[in-house]
Amino acid sequence: MPAVPGASQEEIRRQNLGAVLRYVHLHGPTSRAELTSRLGLNRSTIGALAADLVASGLVTEEAPTTARRAGRPSLVVSPRSDRVYAHALSIDADRLRAARIGLGGRILDLREVARPGGMTAVDAVGPLADLVRDMERSVAADALLVGGAVAVTDTTCEADGRIRIAGVDETLGVALEAEFAVGPGFVAGDLADIAGLAEHVRGVAAGIDDLIYLHGDLGISAGIIVDGRLVIGHRGHSGKVGHMVVNPNGLPCGCGSRGCWETEIGEAALLRHAGRDPGDRAAVAEVLRAAADGDRTAREAVEQVADWLGFGVANLVNVVNPDAVVFGGSLRDIFIAGADTVRSRLGAMPLPGSREHLRLEAAALGRDAVLIGAAELAFDKLLADPLNVGVAGQLSADDQA
Numbered sequence: 001m002p003a004v005p006g007a008s009q010e011e012i013r014r015q016n017l018g019a020v021l022r023y024v025h026l027h028g029p030t031s032r033a034e035l036t037s038r039l040g041l042n043r044s045t046i047g048a049l050a051a052d053l054v055a056s057g058l059v060t061e062e063a064p065t066t067a068r069r070a071g072r073p074s075l076v077v078s079p080r081s082d083r084v085y086a087h088a089l090s091i092d093a094d095r096l097r098a099a100r101i102g103l104g105g106r107i108l109d110l111r112e113v114a115r116p117g118g119m120t121a122v123d124a125v126g127p128l129a130d131l132v133r134d135m136e137r138s139v140a141a142d143a144l145l146v147g148g149a150v151a152v153t154d155t156t157c158e159a160d161g162r163i164r165i166a167g168v169d170e171t172l173g174v175a176l177e178a179e180f181a182v183g184p185g186f187v188a189g190d191l192a193d194i195a196g197l198a199e200h201v202r203g204v205a206a207g208i209d210d211l212i213y214l215h216g217d218l219g220i221s222a223g224i225i226v227d228g229r230l231v232i233g234h235r236g237h238s239g240k241v242g243h244m245v246v247n248p249n250g251l252p253c254g255c256g257s258r259g260c261w262e263t264e265i266g267e268a269a270l271l272r273h274a275g276r277d278p279g280d281r282a283a284v285a286e287v288l289r290a291a292a293d294g295d296r297t298a299r300e301a302v303e304q305v306a307d308w309l310g311f312g313v314a315n316l317v318n319v320v321n322p323d324a325v326v327f328g329g330s331l332r333d334i335f336i337a338g339a340d341t342v343r344s345r346l347g348a349m350p351l352p353g354s355r356e357h358l359r360l361e362a363a364a365l366g367r368d369a370v371l372i373g374a375a376e377l378a379f380d381k382l383l384a385d386p387l388n389v390g391v392a393g394q395l396s397a398d399d400q401a
């Protein structure tokens with residue numbers, strides 16, 4: 001690991017501690033020998049860093065269960081997933097979820113409740129805090145909470161029926177602060193951004209630094225990662241690709257505009273083309289199943305939506321020039337059902353330099369992506385400086401009562 005010019009010995013040590021911890025967090029149990037070669041540090045340095053992380057209660061070190069060679073085997077460094085954890089919350093279109101996720105990305109506990117129609121993201125914070133308090137009752141006394149993050153779905157219907165971009169709203173920050181005042185900090189982010197981050201770190205796009213993650217639920221939103229970093233925009237409102245106008249003669253959109261992309265590729269569009277109630281989300285799976293079984297109306301509905309999907313993605317790849325586009329949420333199933341149509345658009349429309357290397361992928365992490373991504377955000381501070389998070393603090397006694 002190259003040292004920052006002018007960094008002190010102590011700064012370099014902290015940087016290296018972070019590198020070791022991040023490696024085992026992402027790759028799981030790793031031998032000292034492998035850490036030595038992967039991180040480009042010498043054996044004695046890795047040994048000292050691992051010992052420090054053991055002393056901090058962040059990792060364990062054990063002899064491997066099966067030694068492959070004669071001689072002293074290299075100790076295996078493992079993240080303490082059972083002890084070190086983050087709170088990962090998600091405000092989905094129709095449910096609220098809270099998880100405790102251990103270092104290494106392991107889901108230790110998961111609770112969820114329905115999100116009633118019309119409930120704003122801010123109103124959801126109270127019920128989420130209840131789920132968190134409930135989970136905390138079964139946490140061991142020596143467990144270490146390092147922080148939390150909440151993912152908020154793109155679209156929230158307010159009382160006037162208008163769609164608001166709920167993203168990273170100030171009022172949401174205030175509500176989180178009020179509920180988790182004594183605990184470690186909470187980060188809020190857009191659901192598509194966070195699910196995209198999860199696919200980038202642990203999912204189908206692991207190792208790909210330029211990608212577009214497209215998420216479908218009630219609306220359509222994108223998490224865009226360029227050069228390994230999420231594109232956030234002013235107050236986290238970037239990636240609202242569902243409101244990119246693709247059809248000026250199209251239908252009115254909940255945002256107040258007309259012919260937005262999500263009016264052509266959203267769940268409601270699929271249901272409308274299939275002759276179903278556009279508000280009946282449960283019927284999306286039925287339409288996709290009917291299409292797979294050869295039902296002509298359902299098949300045509302899928303083709304129509306897939307064509308618009310390819311059309312919009314072609315525009316996006318011309319703008320962003322990613323290495324991969326990942327389809328998640330309900331768009332995952334729509335992409336799989338209409339992949340040939342999407343691919344034929346992508347094979348023809350974008351500029352050659354934007355399409356020749358492009359991979360189209362179905363998301364790999366399923367509905368857990370959002371929680372796993374939220375935990376990654378929450379672990380960030382620990383991984384940047386492992387020694388500085390030992391006193392992150394727990395929920396206050398009052399909160400746990």
Ligand SMILES: [Zn+2]
Binds near residue numbers: 242244256257
């Ligand atoms: Zn719109």
